[in-house]
Amino acid sequence: MNMxxxxxxxxxxxxxxxxxxxxxxxxxxxxxxxxxxxxxMAEIRTDIRGIRDDIKLLTGKVYELMAQQK
Numbered sequence: 848m849n850m851x852x853x854x855x856x857x858x859x860x861x862x863x864x865x866x867x868x869x870x871x872x873x874x875x876x877x878x879x880x881x882x883x884x885x886x887x888m889a890e891i892r893t894d895i896r897g898i899r900d901d902i903k904l905l906t907g908k909v910y911e912l913m914a915q916q917k
Contacts, residue, residue: 850858
């Protein structure tokens with residue numbers, strides 16, 4: 848039973864192609880995950896800024912009330 852050249856190329860080429868493709872696909876997935884995290888972090892930062900502003904406002908009101916009681 849003899850192998851033709853085409854069969855030999857397929858037997859060697861397909862596994863090599865799979866091995867080369869796997870890291871490329873992984874890098875694309877990691878890149879997409881990082882981009883999602885960046886957008887989520889931007890939203891979280893905006894929310895934290897809003898919370899800080901609310902805390903400053905509340906603290907200022909408490910100081911005003913304490914000053915009025917004296």
